[in-house]
Amino acid sequence: MSTTIADPNAAFAAEKAAQITAAGSAERAFQARIDRGEVRSLGGDRYEVLTGWDRGEILSAPCNAAGQIAQIIAQHGMDTRTDGTIALYASSPAWHGLGQIIPGGTTDIDTVLDLSGLDFEVTTVPALYQYGGELREHTDQRHVIRTDTGAALGAVGGRYTPIQNRQGFGFLQELTGSTDVVWESAGAVRDGRRVFVSIRLPETVTVDADGINDLIVPYVVVLNDHSGKGQFQCVVTPWRPVCGNTERFALRDAVTRWSVRHTAGATDRIKEARRTLGLSLDYFEQFADEEAALARTDLEIDEFHKIVAGLWPLDDDATSRARTSHARRLGLIDAGFRTEAERVGRTAYAAERAITGYLDHVAPKRPGKTMTEEIARATALIEGSDDETKSKAHKRLMLLTRR
Known part of the structure; x- marks a missing residue:
């Protein structure tokens, strides 16, 4: 229930x-x-x-x-459904304690669509404009609208083909080869312009089982964009339940993000998605090996500061305002490192946790005109806008394991 x-x-x-x-x-x-x-x-x-x-x-x-x-x-950052509840379904309480929870999850797509607020479809309508007292049509452009409310979500080209929310569920079923997928979470942000659906893979990864014994849970997430400004994407996301930080690294040959434009038959390209995402135990074993190497690499605070300085360099002619902002960032990340070091030791692994924690939960996010900072933060976490910085930090910390 x-x-x-x-x-x-x-x-x-x-x-x-x-x-x-x-x-x-x-x-x-x-x-x-x-x-x-x-x-x-x-x-x-x-x-x-x-x-x-x-x-x-x-x-x-x-x-x-x-x-x-x-x-x-x-603070959460999710859309609100018409009945006032949060547009979020989850199989366990989310970090903000909100949404509609079914303990252990469900395999019923219709239930998840309802509870997550994703039980709407989108369509395109002609783009019209007034000129010279008459209504004209822009033949090369259309508008994406919600069929339940009529709300406009974005402007698109004439060849754009909507990918419905339900298709995201079917895509994950086909991707994993199972019709009995237990849905982990689903929800919407930006008034339904961006939606997500996730499943938890049966494999789990343990980092340094004989040491810190940290658990990593692999998820596969579908991200769908109805605004015309983004693609249909699928992401493999190693997630640490303890802190909610997400890691999406380009581990050598393993690419963890697949995307396709909104065209007819887009979600039929399952073989291509499987190959690109590298959905295999090899990927997760490689991930665990690299994280374990970080966990066994001691790191002095000065070395940590050098890593942070390389990620966020400060120009010699930086303004006083920029220097103040730089110092505040270092202080926040440094505090995170000390906290992580108490849990897992003063290691490169603690450094990675501190950096990803800062990016996911603390770093300022500039909201759009219709977004609060928390909505911007939640959206950035889902969309992986900080992936490049996380990947860069991971690669630089990995160099220290080879000293």
Whole structure:
């Protein structure tokens, strides 16, 4: 049975408030978490959780007129369905605690389409304009609209063929060769312009089983764009449940992203997708071997700073504002490294965790006109806009394993 939350932010805030009330004053309890190193300030009323099941969660803790914490709200960045619930289905609670949850997941596509808010189709209509008092048609262009609301999602060329949300589910079934796929998650961002569906592969990867014994869970995610500004994509994503960081590295010959333009028969190219994605144990074993090598490579703080400086270089003639921003970034990443080092040792693996954690949960994201920063952050995480930086960090840290 699914769990529907009428007002998810209020429900989550109430749950947090109840926990804090049980411990005493909200302000003292929250400050105690900060003092214990469980939560850190990101500036303003935003905080990041550093420990526990909700590690990586971003909280907003606004104060009342008396300067006391009034409530604690989880930031999410998902679309909202017409009934006010979050456009998200998941087989287990997400890091923000929202959405419609079916413990253990379901194989029923219709249920997932409903709970995730993806039970809509899109179509294209003529692009019309007014000129000289008459309505004319732009024959080389069409508009993509939702058939349930009529909302315009984007402008496309005349040859554009929509790929429906349901087709993304069918594509994953064919890709894995199974009609009994258990759906891990599905949802929408940007008012339905971007949607995603994911499955969890049966294989799991353990990094340095005799040492840190860190678990990596491989997922396959379909990303579909209805705005005309993106392609239909499929991504292999090694995901660390502990912190929610995603890794998508171009490991030598293994390419982990496949995409295709919106054309007739686009989702029929299964063989090409399988070959490009490298869906095999070899890929995951190679990934685990490289991560284990990082976990066994000690790293001094000065070496870590050199890696960070190489990823975000500072020009000699940089302005004072740029220098301040650079110093703040280094401080945040450095704090992440120290936290990771306490968990897995002061190693290149801890450095990689700190860098990916910063990119996924802390680095400023410039939102679009209709997006909050948290929506921009959630979208960047799904779309993998920081993959290039993550891959560069991984390759530079791997060089240290060969010293």
